[in-house]
Amino acid sequence: MDISSRRYGDVVVAAPTGRIDHANADSLTAALAPLVDGAASGATALLLDFSGVDYISSVGLRVLMMAAKQLRAQARRIGIAAPQPMVREIFEISRFNMILDLSPTVRGGIERLSPDAAKAYDTAERAGAP
Amino acid sequence: MRVRFWGTRGSLPVALTAADVRGKIVAALRGAAGRTLADDDAVERYVDGLPFDVAGTFGGHSSCVEIEPGGSDYVLCDLGSGVRPFGQAVLAKHGGVPQTFHIFISHVHWDHIMGLPFFTPAYIPGNRIFIYGGHAVLEEALRRQQARPSFPVDFAALRATIEFVRLEPGTHYAIAGMDVTLKKQRHAGDSYGYRFASGGKSIVYTTDSEHSLADMKEADGFVEFFRAADLVIFDAMYSLVDAISVKADWGHSSNIVGVELCQRAEVAQLCMFHHEPASSDETLAKVLADTRRFEEITRTGAPLAITSAYDGMEIDL
Numbered sequence: 082m083d084i085s086s087r088r089y090g091d092v093v094v095a096a097p098t099g100r101i102d103h104a105n106a107d108s109l110t111a112a113l114a115p116l117v118d119g120a121a122s123g124a125t126a127l128l129l130d131f132s133g134v135d136y137i138s139s140v141g142l143r144v145l146m147m148a149a150k151q152l153r154a155q156a157r158r159i160g161i162a163a164p165q166p167m168v169r170e171i172f173e174i175s176r177f178n179m180i181l182d183l184s185p186t187v188r189g190g191i192e193r194l195s196p197d198a199a200k201a202y203d204t205a206e207r208a209g210a211p
Numbered sequence: 212m213r214v215r216f217w218g219t220r221g222s223l224p225v226a227l228t229a230a231d232v233r234g235k236i237v238a239a240l241r242g243a244a245g246r247t248l249a250d251d252d253a254v255e256r257y258v259d260g261l262p263f264d265v266a267g268t269f270g271g272h273s274s275c276v277e278i279e280p281g282g283s284d285y286v287l288c289d290l291g292s293g294v295r296p297f298g299q300a301v302l303a304k305h306g307g308v309p310q311t312f313h314i315f316i317s318h319v320h321w322d323h324i325m326g327l328p329f330f331t332p333a334y335i336p337g338n339r340i341f342i343y344g345g346h347a348v349l350e351e352a353l354r355r356q357q358a359r360p361s362f363p364v365d366f367a368a369l370r371a372t373i374e375f376v377r378l379e380p381g382t383h384y385a386i387a388g389m390d391v392t393l394k395k396q397r398h399a400g401d402s403y404g405y406r407f408a409s410g411g412k413s414i415v416y417t418t419d420s421e422h423s424l425a426d427m428k429e430a431d432g433f434v435e436f437f438r439a440a441d442l443v444i445f446d447a448m449y450s451l452v453d454a455i456s457v458k459a460d461w462g463h464s465s466n467i468v469g470v471e472l473c474q475r476a477e478v479a480q481l482c483m484f485h486h487e488p489a490s491s492d493e494t495l496a497k498v499l500a501d502t503r504r505f506e507e508i509t510r511t512g513a514p515l516a517i518t519s520a521y522d523g524m525e526i527d528l
Binding site: 103136138139140142143146167170171173174175176177179180 | 424425427430450451452453455456465466467468471501502504505508509
């Protein structure tokens with residue numbers, strides 16, 4: 082699974098797409114590995130932009146759980162932003178919303194993780210960064 | 212085939228408290244405000260229209276499920292505390308006329324065997340009881356729970372003819388007019404799930420079973436075990452997040468995994484079972500509604516009916 086990512090201040094925003102289930106959970110784990118490795122990423126927080134995710138299964142949720150554990154062990158934070166309505170319901174019904182911070186927008190998710198990163202995001206948006 | 216639930220609670224029997232009952236009465240009376248309940252029929256109709264968690268309760272007995280394949284013998288899954296009222300019902304129906312019981316044990320943890328010392332038919336000569344299971348320690352565990360100082364009446368006082376039968380996964384057994392197979396499950400000390408087939412219908416009883424989300428081969432094995440079953444009685448004790456975090460390796464599963472496995476296996480009905488003792492009726496009703504919604508939004512094939520077991524519930528297949 083290819084995940085595009087951008088860095089705003091001390092927050093990395095990564096955007097998986099499509100379905101996350103048993104067929105591609107391993108590739109998601111591999112794609113997230115450099116992002117949850119603090120030494121490699123250098124960022125203090127990871128925000129997953131879920132606007133392009135159509136579905137996530139229990140296996141996919143487990144991948145997020147493992148990533149969150151790794152990040153918290155490094156005193157780093159994780160958040161989920163802009164989930165589609167169905168995916169948001171899956172987070173709520175599985176109670177994953179109790180352990181992962183969900184924000185309706187990417188901007189809001191960054192703000193919750195780091196106000197300074199939100200400023201960097203605003204600057205990049207004004208500059209028309211992709 | 213008919214399934215009747217005598218005990219549906221996991222780990223430990225529970226009972227409604229005075230505060231719980233009061234809360235239900237208050238909720239019912241609030242709902243009645245402004246209504247004219249002039250006669251008994253009106254009252255009955257009003258009560259029947261109340262939500263289940265207000266007018267009823269999921270109950271508190273530990274695991275005991277009766278299956279009626281159509282013959283005269285009785286078939287049970289597990290000997291939790293629910294077997295006590297089952298035994299009373301048998302006595303009320305037949306008096307002292309000897310009966311034959313086939314009892315399938317998922318595992319020998321206490322909540323699944325604790326009812327035997329209170330199963331009155333086991334004390335009556337002439338009754339025949341076959342106790343089936345995959346564990347070598349099955350007989351020892353049942354004898355030990357009635358040994359002093361744990362219980363005042365020794366296993367030897369059970370005057371029914373009791374026979375223990377060891378079953379092996381992968382083998383088909385013809386018992387009480389059914390084809391019976393079993394599958395080893397992930398649980399401390401192992402547990403066994405059972406698949407019962409008769410008259411073109413099939414039921415899977417799978418409790419105290421944790422499903423590893425990291426082992427797709429294991430999941431595939433359960434999908435095959437559940438394949439096209441009319442009913443899967445499934446351990447949905449925890450939320451998914453609890454089952455794979457703070458309660459990982461506790462040996463239980465979740466509503467989410469139950470739906471996913473049953474959807475893949477094209478099961479007709481998933482019945483959530485082995486309820487968390489700390490869950491109120493309101494909580495269990497919310498879990499049921501949430502699970503139905505989850506099934507709806509993730510459905511890709513035929514609809515999967517979702518139910519939640521309660522003591523006294525009957526399902527006809």
